Amino acid sequence: MTLTVFWIFGVIAMGSGLLCITRKNPIASALWLVVTLFALAALFVLLDAQFIAVLQVLVYAGAIMVLFLFVIMLLNLGRPGPTDIKGPLGLLGATVLAGALLLLLRPLGQAPLPAEIQLPPGTVAALQQQRGMVGAVATPLFDTYLVPFEIASVLLLTAIVGAVVLAKRKL
Amino acid sequence: MNLNPAIPRDLLLSLLPELVLTGWALVLLLFVAWRHRTVWDLRIAGWLTLLALVSTAVAIWWLWWNRAGVRGVVSMIAADDFRWVADWVFVGAAALTVLISFTYLERERLLAPEYHVLLLLGTLGMMLMAAGADLIVIFLALELMSVAVYVLAGFDRRRARSAEAALKYFLLGAFASGFLLYGIALVYGATGTTNLVLIGARLSIAMRASAMLLAGLALLIVGFGFKIAAVPFHMWAPDVYDGAPTPVTAFMATGVKAAAFAALFRVMYQAFAAVPAWHDIMWWLAVITMIGGNLFALGQRSLKRMLAYSSVAHAGYLLVAVTAGGVAGTSAFLVYIVAYTLMSLGAFAVLIAKGRAGESDVTIDDLSGLAARRPWLAFALAVCMLSLLGFPGTAGFIGKWYILIAATSAGQNTLAAILVLTSVVSAGYYLPVIMAMYMKPEPIEAAHVDVCLDRWGRAAVAAVVVGLLLFGVWPNRLFDLARAAGDSVHAGGTTTAAP
Amino acid sequence: MTGTTVDLIWLAPALPLLGFVLNGTLALARPTAKTLVSIIGAGVLLAAFGVAIAVFSAFTGLHAEAPVVFRYWSWIPVGTLQVDFALQVDQLSLVMLLVVTGVGSLIHLFSIGYMKDDPGYARYFAYLNLFVFFMLVLVLGASFPVMFVGWEGVGLCSYLLIGFWFSEEANANAGRKAFIMNRIGDFGFMVAMFMIFWSTGSLDFDTVFAHAPTALTAGGTAITAITLFLFLGCTGKSAQIPLYTWLPDAMAGPTPVSALIHAATMVTAGVYLVARCNLLFALAPVSSAVVAGVGALTALFAATIALKQWDIKKVLAYSTISQLGYMFLAVGTGAMTAGMFHLVTHAFFKALLFLGSGSVIFALHRAYHHTHSHEDAQDMRNMGGLARYMPWTAALMWIATLAIAGIPPFSGFLSKDEILTAAFARGSVEPIWLVFWGLSLVAALLTAFYMTRLMIYTFHGPNRTGEQEQTHLHEAPWILTGPLVVLGVLSAAGGLLNVPELYHGGEWLHHWLEPVTHPGAALRPEPPLVSGTEWMLVGVAVAVAVIGIVGAWQLLKPERLVPARTASAERGFARILRNKWYVDEIYDALIVRPLVWLSREVLWKQIDQRVIDGAAVNGAARGTRALGWANRWLQTGQVGTYVAVFVVGVLLVLWRAMS
Amino acid sequence: MYARWVLTALLAWPLIAGVVVLLLPARLAKYVALAASVIEFAISVPLWWTFVPDGSMQFTMDRAWIAAWGIHYTVGVDGISLFLVLLTTFLMPLSILGSWSYITKREGGFYALLLVLTTGMIGVFVSLDLFLFYVMWELMLIPMYFIIGVWGGDNRLYAAIKFFIYTFLGSLLMLVAIIVLYVHAGNATGVYSFAYAHLLSNAKDLGPTAWWLFGAFFLAFAIKVPLFPLHTWLPDAHVEAPTAGSVILAGILLKMGTYGFLRFALPFFPAVALSQTVQLVIVILSLIGIIYGGLVAMVQPDFKKLIAYSSVAHLGFVMLGIWALTLQSVQGALLVMINHGISTGALFFLVGMIYERRHSRLIAAYGGIARVVPLFAAILTVVSLSSIALPGTNGFVGEFLVLIGAFRTYPLATALATSGVIVAAAYLLTALQRVIYNPLTQHENENLTDLTPREIAVLVPLLVCILWIGIYPKPILRRMEPSARALIEQLKPGTVQAPPAGAGAGEGEGGQQ
């Protein structure tokens, strides 16, 4: 049952992903990407990552993709014009390269994880039960992952400074 | 001084240089928010930056002096000699970049002190990359560095070339980050952890290398390969180096590359020492990078693009050090990166002196007759070129020699031979620079009258030349440092018999 | 050290060397000091001649059976190779010493008059002195390398003196040709030295000759090769087939030079060498046959060419080649004494002939100089009837002509006859020598003929010099004729040196040289001849000479001859002879031109410039650079391309990692 | 004191003087440089007397340099290198004096580079540590590159870069070979050191690697020699270089290749170097060099190019002599190296002097000038004769020894090589004739001035050497012999002839053919 649902959302994600990269209009692409992100959020839920799923919807689909759309609109890229998709040769090249990549990544879907590193099934769910959906992710964030967390904060600061520098009217 | 990161005090201590630098960056940010209009604001920001870098260096030195180290504990942050030496390289590269930026920024009217903030933040990212003992730290640090450098590349917004360079760098960088991240994910999947030491431990206890691990490893190499501009992931480099403001180019060619290599070394030798598969890949990457970089550089007229390809070629030499591995390889990398940082920065500094406001390209022929008009500048560039070429008496030679020893000790004689053969090709583009400066007449009367550096730039160039010659003749202290650093990375691993 | 005057032998070469140094300095510093130059130049030679006589008499008193060797310093000492700079006095070298200094002195005296107006007077004497120095080193050297010093040194002086008037390209060419031809011979000499050293362990004459019979198998490949290579050296130096062509060209030099170097001394060095190495040649019968055969052939061949030459010196040059052929026939036959005898007599009469011709040329030249004419002063067609103007010269040259033609009792008769007899005698053992004898007999006939021709055209018949010039023709001054007279006496009476037993003579030279020639003669004794046969041979030889002379008188009509400027070219076979059998042209076409062409067009322009430098070196550079340029097809600025390449890289890395 | 410090002084002094020259005003440069080089020569002269001919390394000094890699500053000379050092110090003052009026621009730099070059060249000959050797080997490349490139002729840029890259190609592969040797010796003994003796004694058991290593050394040295197909840098470099450059290039730089063979390539890899194949290749290449070099020289229109190709021929003799490995041939090879430095150096000086007057190197631009400049003509003749190995000059002694020695090992090849003397006469005498003899046809030549006292001062020492070595080479041979003997003994044990019982009659082993 879960598997079926998983596959349904999976197919949605892949399908909309495909549409995202093949739509001529950037806005359409962006919207299809949003669909993909939503589908992924659903998959996250199925994978015991409810908090991440929420973040996915809020941050990704909500904030980041809006930013994209905003820029697309700002630059008025949605208007009809020549397509930005490469010609048949580009299509062929992209297909061949991507196909080859997929072929090489194929073993990933089959390889079972080594038993010695796997947690007993249900451990994650149990942990979430124990600490709460948010707490299960947040606790390590301020504990084990304190340093990366701080780096991430500096990263965001840098991005802000950078964006300001690049975008401000006068240098 | 043994630090246990589980204790907050020790954690802070182990991050002392980064904290100092972050602190200064915030101070500077405040200053910038307050003063960001005049030339003097820019200069003061520059001096503050230098101060920040010096104090960071002192912090590093303090930790090094006290033999600070995280030993026997699983941690996000490594504290070992390798990190300190690498940090010094980054700080040094940043400091030299600041020194050569004064002239450039003022001449190009880039009166935005945020430049220095970004420089500091980028340096912070580099230091964290070298410090990262966990893939997630390395990834975040890499992104921190990259974001700062993306912006710096596009810093000269008035010029389309700068913007284009930023865009190319950014798009390809983000693309490559995707691969790196996927690689991290797969390695995580295969080993259940992202900590380098733990990965190493798990892989060494006879865990069969799964397809997932190998794919992850490959994608990690791709991700790093992009940052170090290894062929065939190098194609962004010439364009971006070309379009970015010259001091930023210098910073990219030295600091960014050094940081990526430092991380690569730590990842490969602390986590994947037990997996032989990557040696083969590195071997091939090294070979095609050396061949490609050197060949492509031959076709360039623009000095900046030539240096860009040359930096690709040098990435190839460094990859030889990676392939050779062992203590020798790691030490060789450190020695070489010191030399490379000096000589590249020196070359870019002279390039800045020669460039004119708004002028895009300096071709090799533009340097004709420079020696007659500006003998010291020409001498400096000549020393840099010879060092890049690997000529005895310069640090570049010592570095190359060390890499060759490392490669030979590892039985990689063919690789060593390819290295020197491609070096011969490199004479084909380094020598014309010297040739132009010394052996050709000035194209027009007084062609080089306005070539000059301010006193900071001159100080930087002088420091570079002195460093190159000093290390070229008396590299003993540098060796000891590098050797200890190499040892520290391989503490748990195998040490080869050779030096 | 012998404690006698022989110890002064070093003075003999040292004096000319001193003369060279002084005159050389003068030539560069004060070229006009001609008197000083003359005194130094001729003085050192006369002094050397004095030393030679003193040494000779002292040596005679020693009754030495072995050579007296003086080692001055260790020259090339490396391992077992110990070459000392050493001089050796023995019977053979003394004969040469006397001839060189004696004839040399006369020629130096002659030169004082002959060259007096030349701007290069000092240089001339410097060279001449240097030549004598080297010649003496050649004949006195106690080992092959020391001899080789003189051997190449005389070649050098020959080169310098042939090209003495270097402003004419032909003269300079002639000098160069002489040097290179000699070098070809020297190549043989050097290879022979190497083989001698490694087979006998030394290069000193005494050691080599002492070891040779035991170290080398008689008639073996090694000794044959050694002697043949030595003989190659001789053919170069002594102008034998195939390396003789330089000598006629060498007449470009001043005439006294031709007399000294290209007639009396240097060109006989080859004969001296074979005589010196008689032991080695005696061990190698095949080589001896080659030497004799080449000698006989050269004698005939050169004589044919001499028949049709108009240049008076060219005739004498070919005559010299021809006479040298006789000497080689002699030494090849094993008749070392006969060879040396002919060498000495030839030195006398040929020097006389050359100096006489020099006197003639001097006269003609002066005459033409007076009238500002540019006629050829050496062409016999411009002479004729000169006996009237220059009686002394004519008379003396007749003596020399009779001597060379072999008319008894002149010196040439005795020496040539001895050679012919020896060849005939050898023919009784080895029949091939009968052929050689026959060849040389024909050559004798031709010799008599062309020498008479020379005399007739030069001194007899009507004068063709020109109406105005005739008034200026007269005998040369005493400084020129004086030496001629001395040489005339020697040419006439030189035969006394070695009057054969046939005429109840003492064979002084034969006995004198015995200690030197004995080792070879012991191995290869001369076959005896009954005296009847000997008389018959004498008769044949004299008859041949007389036929030649008389024939020439009968056949040649000097009255019909016209001056060179109006003469028409020869036709038919005469033309081939006139053009020296086209040997120069053949060498040029077969060797020189192809070699130069090969060097320039193939080796240099194709192999060096195009293949190695162009294709390989610059090609590699260009190719590398082209590969670099090719990158621009990829590095187009298009991110799409970059991404594609990137992904290809990813695929490759993944593939390598996972396979 | 002298014995310990002399080599270091010889290395350091020119370097110091070079810096001084660079800092002084340009007009003083040549005086200071000349003084410095004369002092350098004066320092080196006592080597002649204090050297003890016993085959050992002398005047050695050993100091740790880069201890981490076992790199030492180790210097010393033996009979093989002694004369190369002396030749260097001898030629330098002459080169400086010879450049007196030739160099008119940037004099300071020129003379400073010459002095630095001195250090590099001497360093190559005295280094007993392979790292030091390599550094010195490369060090002399840069000054030469600048000398050709800055002060050279019209096509100097091409010549300079060709010279550089050619040499660089070979030397870098040698670098790898040195390092492989180092690692090999280190792995075998646990002692990691670049010391010559250490590497030499542990260059065994390399297996097939030895072939590769020998190949690398071979390439480096063969390019420098230059051996036949690797010689094309030489004509260009010689022609374009200023006089002093050509003199040093021919006089000393070329000797580095042959010295390298003697000192490194042969002793390190005797099994490879003396294998049938390598012997065959070397002998054939030397022969080609001798004959081909001569033939190509014969048809050169440019006098300097002619001399350059003649160098190929001369060095062919050296190679033949080295590989023949008899006492005579090796000493002959060493002597030819010295002789070539003197004679070819003098030839280049002479060409340079006439070039200064007439600004042409083409043979065809001259002709008949012996009348106008008799002294020049006389000296040119003597030097040419020395170059074509006329007995009595230095050239003969060297070539004679090489050939007579090599004849034992390679009779046929040596016989062919001997024919090189014919070709030598052909090309040099032809050139001589076309320059100083023949009619004086060009009006520009009518007013040439003869040699000045300064120029005479440059040439006289060379002439003295030409005659001295030609007549009395024993002092040199005596000093070389023990080292040459030791070398041969080391490579071909038992083949060296016993020392002579006494000077004079050579009682040796006869009979072998």
Next chain:
Amino acid sequence: MLLSPALAISAVLFTLGVAGVLLRRNAIVIFMCVELMLNAVNLTFVALAQSLGLGGQVFVFFVMAVAAAEAAVGLAIILAVYRHKQSVSLQNMNLLKDG
């Protein structure tokens, strides 16, 4: 177990992202494709987290931060380029190239 399908879907999405980058010329769309790649990786992380512990989920958090930072800077850069060229098509990014 959902791991295998998740990994498979992730790989496909990643490949789609790569294909998109290869296929498109519009800078913004390409950037979106990169985001698609990052999301594919996120899926892998989350799937792995189910078996390997919460670390994987924490990663996703960080990836989002990175994506946000990149988006901010990236879009600013795209704006800066647009100001010069009035276009975001990479076809027009040809000031910088060899030759």
